[in-house]
Amino acid sequence: MAAKSTVPFQGTKEQEAQLRSVIAELKDERGSLMPILQKAQDIYGYLPIEVQTMIADECGIPLEKVYGVATFYSQFSLYPKGKYKISVCLGTACYVKGSGDIYNKLQELLGIEGGQCTPDGKFSLDACRCIGACGLAPVLTINDDVYGRLTAAEMADILAKYE
Amino acid sequence: METVTLKINGMTVTAPKGATILEAARIAHIEIPTLCYLKDINAIGACRICVVEVKGARSLVASCVYPVNEGMEVFTNTPKVLDSRRKTLELILSNHDRKCLSCVRSGNCELQKLCKDLKVECENVYDGEVNTYELDTSAVHMVRDNNKCILCRRCSAVCEKVQGVGVIGANERGFKTNIASAFDMGLGDTACVSCGQCIAVCPTGALYEKDSTDEVLAAIADPNKKVFVQVAPAVRAALGEEFGYPMGTGVQGKMAAALRRIGFDKVFDTNFSADLTIMEESHEFLDRVQNGGVLPLITSCSPGWIKYCEHYFPDMTENLSSCKSPQQMFGAVLKTYYAEKEGIDKNDIVSVSVMPCTAKKFEIGRDDQNAAGVADVDISITTRELARLIKRLGITFNTLPDEEFDSPLGSGTGAAVIFGATGGVMEAALRTAVWKLTGEKDGTPIEFTEVRGTEGIKEATYEVAGMKVNVAVASGLKNAKELLTKVQNGEANYHFIEIMGCPGGCVNGGGQPQVDASVRNFTDIRAVRAKALYDYDAANTLRFSHENPDVKELYKSYLGEPGSHKAHELLHTTYVKRKIHNL
Numbered sequence: 109m110a111a112k113s114t115v116p117f118q119g120t121k122e123q124e125a126q127l128r129s130v131i132a133e134l135k136d137e138r139g140s141l142m143p144i145l146q147k148a149q150d151i152y153g154y155l156p157i158e159v160q161t162m163i164a165d166e167c168g169i170p171l172e173k174v175y176g177v178a179t180f181y182s183q184f185s186l187y188p189k190g191k192y193k194i195s196v197c198l199g200t201a202c203y204v205k206g207s208g209d210i211y212n213k214l215q216e217l218l219g220i221e222g223g224q225c226t227p228d229g230k231f232s233l234d235a236c237r238c239i240g241a242c243g244l245a246p247v248l249t250i251n252d253d254v255y256g257r258l259t260a261a262e263m264a265d266i267l268a269k270y271e
Numbered sequence: 272m273e274t275v276t277l278k279i280n281g282m283t284v285t286a287p288k289g290a291t292i293l294e295a296a297r298i299a300h301i302e303i304p305t306l307c308y309l310k311d312i313n314a315i316g317a318c319r320i321c322v323v324e325v326k327g328a329r330s331l332v333a334s335c336v337y338p339v340n341e342g343m344e345v346f347t348n349t350p351k352v353l354d355s356r357r358k359t360l361e362l363i364l365s366n367h368d369r370k371c372l373s374c375v376r377s378g379n380c381e382l383q384k385l386c387k388d389l390k391v392e393c394e395n396v397y398d399g400e401v402n403t404y405e406l407d408t409s410a411v412h413m414v415r416d417n418n419k420c421i422l423c424r425r426c427s428a429v430c431e432k433v434q435g436v437g438v439i440g441a442n443e444r445g446f447k448t449n450i451a452s453a454f455d456m457g458l459g460d461t462a463c464v465s466c467g468q469c470i471a472v473c474p475t476g477a478l479y480e481k482d483s484t485d486e487v488l489a490a491i492a493d494p495n496k497k498v499f500v501q502v503a504p505a506v507r508a509a510l511g512e513e514f515g516y517p518m519g520t521g522v523q524g525k526m527a528a529a530l531r532r533i534g535f536d537k538v539f540d541t542n543f544s545a546d547l548t549i550m551e552e553s554h555e556f557l558d559r560v561q562n563g564g565v566l567p568l569i570t571s572c573s574p575g576w577i578k579y580c581e582h583y584f585p586d587m588t589e590n591l592s593s594c595k596s597p598q599q600m601f602g603a604v605l606k607t608y609y610a611e612k613e614g615i616d617k618n619d620i621v622s623v624s625v626m627p628c629t630a631k632k633f634e635i636g637r638d639d640q641n642a643a644g645v646a647d648v649d650i651s652i653t654t655r656e657l658a659r660l661i662k663r664l665g666i667t668f669n670t671l672p673d674e675e676f677d678s679p680l681g682s683g684t685g686a687a688v689i690f691g692a693t694g695g696v697m698e699a700a701l702r703t704a705v706w707k708l709t710g711e712k713d714g715t716p717i718e719f720t721e722v723r724g725t726e727g728i729k730e731a732t733y734e735v736a737g738m739k740v741n742v743a744v745a746s747g748l749k750n751a752k753e754l755l756t757k758v759q760n761g762e763a764n765y766h767f768i769e770i771m772g773c774p775g776g777c778v779n780g781g782g783q784p785q786v787d788a789s790v791r792n793f794t795d796i797r798a799v800r801a802k803a804l805y806d807y808d809a810a811n812t813l814r815f816s817h818e819n820p821d822v823k824e825l826y827k828s829y830l831g832e833p834g835s836h837k838a839h840e841l842l843h844t845t846y847v848k849r850k851i852h853n854l
Contacts, residue, residue, distance in 0.1 A: 157454050166300060170437030172427075172461075175453035180444045186454075269563050 115188050115229050117158045123151050127159065131166040141167065141177055145184055154185045185226045190232035192270045196248045199238030207246035210237060218265060230234035231267070232239070277343040280498065292334035292345055293792075301347055302789055304356065306363075307423035308335035309472055310792040312433060318387065318423055319359045323347045328798035357391050365397035366446075368418040374476040381474035381787060382421060384761045398578045403465035404449065409457025412465045412632040413480050417449050418710055420477040426450060426469035433774055435749035436579070438463045448476075453514055462582040462851045465654075466575035466772045467629030480629050480782060483650050486661050488617045488623040491534040491652070498621045499609075501601045501680070502526060504542055505691030506654045507779035508803040511786045513658035514668045519799040523808055524673025530625075530657075531674060532666050534540050540676045541624070542683020544601035545690045545699070547825070548572065549816035552594045552696075553704040554833035556767055556852065560738075562653015567619025567743075567765040569697050570615040574634035575781070578845065579748050584678055584755055584797045590768075593843040595647070596630055597690065599622050600709055601680065602647030608829045609680060610643070617643045627691065627780030630772065634795045642841040645825040653782025679821040684735075685808030692801035693746035694778035696728060697769040701733065701742070702815050708736040718813050724803070725775050725797045728754055741765045747774035775801065 130147045134140040140236045144167070148159050148224045155178050164171040178184045196202075211233075215221055218231055225232040244256025255266060275286040281297045286295035296303050307318035316333035325333045326344035331352065335347075346352065363382070371377045386393060404417035428449055431437035438461040442451050451459045470478045474726055490498045511522040530538040533678060550829075558570050571592040580587060595603065603622070606617045624631060631651040634640070640647050652660075661668050675681070686702050689695030698719045706715040721731035722742065726751035733740045743765045745754045751770045757763040773780045775797025786796050808814065816822065830838045 109614070158854065160767070161854055170431060171441070171453040172438055172440040172442075173431070176440045176442055179442045 115227060117156050119152060119158060124162070125150050127162060131163060137169045139173065141169070142223065145174070145178055149184060154188045156186065173229050184221065187232065188229065190230050191230050192249050192250050194231055194233045194238045194248060196233070197237070197239050197240070197246065198235045201238070202243035202246040205245040207248070209260045210246055210248065210258055210263065213263045217263055230270070259270045273515055275339050275341045276343060277339050277341070279345045280347055286339050288341050292325075292332070292337050292339055293321060295339045296334065296345070296347055297793060301335050303347055304386065305335055305419065305788055305792070306474055307425065308383060309425050309428070309794065312472065313423070313428035315424065320356055321357050321853050324349050324352055324814060331398065349736060353389070356550065357389050360385060360389060360391045361396040362674065362675060363421050364391070364393050365399065366401055367421065367720045368401070369393045374419065375479045376476035378536065379785060379787070380476060384787075385680070391719045400446070402446070402449070405692065407457050409452070409459030410463060411459065411471060411481070411636060412463065412629040413458070413467065413478060415451070415458060416477050417451070419475045420450055423473055424450070425472040426478060429468045429472050433747055433749055434464070434468055435752045436462065436464055436467060439469065446620070446765065451457070452675070457630070460853060462576045462849070463733050464578040464772065465630035465633040466748070468773060469780050470629065471779070471783065471785060473785070473842060474788065480653050480656065481632065482656060482659070483652050484656050484663070484838050486650050487623055487652060487660065490623070495619060496621045497536045497615055497619055498623060499537045499539060499605055500530055500623045501539045501541045501544070501598070502625045503598065503691065503777065504545065504628055504688045504804060505783070505800070506657065506781060507807075508691060508778050509627065509676070509798040510654055513655070515659055517804050518786070518790075518794065518796060521803040523741045523807065524675075524741065525668055525671045527676050528671040528674040529666050529668055530662050532671075533660055533664060535623070539601070539679040539680040541597050541601055541681050542687035543680045543819070543821060544597040544604065546688035546816035546819040546822045547600050547842065548605070548683055549686060549699050550705050550822060550833045551838060553591050553707065555592055555594065555701050555797055556700065556704060557707060559833060560766060567591055567632075567768045570769045571695055573629070573630070573770065573772045573777075575630035576748065576751060576770045578630065578633065579751065579772060579848040582851055583752065587755060587759075588846040588848060591846055593845070594843055595640065595844045596634060596710075596742065598626060598634065599647045599844070600842050603642035604825065605680065606643035606645060606839055609824060616644055621650065622646070622648045624648050625657045626651055627654050627777045627783045629653060629781040631782070637849075639844045640642055654854055655782060655784055658784065659815070665840070679824065682819055682821045684819050685811035685814035685817055687819070688807045688811070689804050691770050691777040692723070693725065693797075694744045694769065695776065695804070697742055697744050700767070703817050704816065705735050706740070706815060722769075725795060725801070727774065740767065742767045744769045746771040746776050748772055778804065
């Protein structure tokens, strides 16, 4: 996974104060790194290097240890979510109907990898498992919009609908 | 000692209570293969190479972490066990680049040895997706090649648990798991201290020093260059291992002979500048004590420790001795005093060092390490690189005669040679400082055994000329951290502290020959190698640094007194305050 930060960090003083109080409350408990990371993601929406460094310094543990945990669990994200959250179903039915190609096409068009967000903060791209619309396979969602029976060739037009 | 009795492969074995099956098997003359296990460093039972059958157990167990019980029946070599080990190895190989021919560890790779011993073919096993990684060459001293990494985690364990640094670890999960730094920063961008302990414990060729042997040979081949080499004390205590000598064999004479045959113009000894360091550092110590300087004074010989202090204890850089390390003092003297004396242009000199250390590669590029206006040391190679050079040039090390170092920068006292073991610098400094404080009398104590030995932290108090001197010695950076935290919190009050970056000191340095886990797990390599140095000390007729005739001459004809203006210009340096994170 590339270390590039796709969107500049825009944390506020309030968020920082909130995180520091969470860490102060939890850090002396055994196994507190996970809950601290969960709370940090609640506060910031994701876990950029600035946030992980704060956690490492406050807890007195190496940054690598924080990063190792943050990248082990798929529920933690190193990247923010975009204004438009694209979610491509890679469940079995969608996958055999070609959602892998759709996912690759979107990565290519957006210039980001799955899990990341475009530098302008507009689109983020994630893979998901079955959303229960197998009859429409392959399926993707953009925020609350659902698109089905797709081909990779349609992706550019779909993205163009979102400003 | 409480013991338990068990059966291993049908034979009755008595083992200490709490021993692992692996340890008990050793008592029964059975070597169970291991990969991830490293005594006192990494005991996670993860790689599954050391599995054995235990009667009544549901599945195979990892013998490296499984304790023995009374009446237990263990089988280490059943078809089920051997099949399992083979399958594990095949799976490891399925995601390994298998380029043994060009690998720096070919011949002493633990993975390669296991494949051979267990008769595992490396071709066409589980062909499928293979991870490919770019090399991390960002650090000055080393390379990480994750294509050869088997994820044993010995490196990250030594980095975090022994050195208290923790800049490498396991990122991602499953097939994508890889050992690297946070946010995939290059190692050179982290607060890595360059100690090289990760290289020393790596079972494969995933971690290795940046090799400068070709640079050395090119310098030697250049008719316009004079190439001089110095060798650190600890190298002579371990180089022999590369040529089949038992661990702990001192090979000083053959080492000097080999260096001469490699083609160096002069073969000198870092022991010379270790003695010089003691002259300067004991002067600095007495000056700080008598004139209210910053105490405790902390030694500055170990560049891994220095970088650690700068990153992790920046408030204590004033405590560091301003003395350059012996490597750098040597280079400084070589390119000033010696160059002038011999009428050689300093620009025509290539100053090479052989060190048990990878941080020395970082140190030669530091600021304020250029007494003659050019780098004090140009190329620093490790003990392992020296062994490679000797082999490449076809020098039959074992049949070489014992030879002496060249004069005048080749003499060293017993006080100098013990620099290579934890406590050695302290002992050497005490010898000379006590001699000075008690009025330079004969009969000054020579051996300060309280500061010897491989414990991580040692303390002693000496009464010298009516003054109580509290000293402490730490090796391994986690121990250093513990000691310094006590000093910072006011829980301990020392006048003088010796710190070495690597556990046990330079004999166990990151540039020393790698020792197979099957040996490491049952031998204290720090103690065995250190003994070679203490034997050299005991055999030397000169045991005080101030008795070194060449050092005396250097002061008399060039530097004046220890701590003189000129000595400061050439032999002392400065430090910087660094951060842990570069945000």
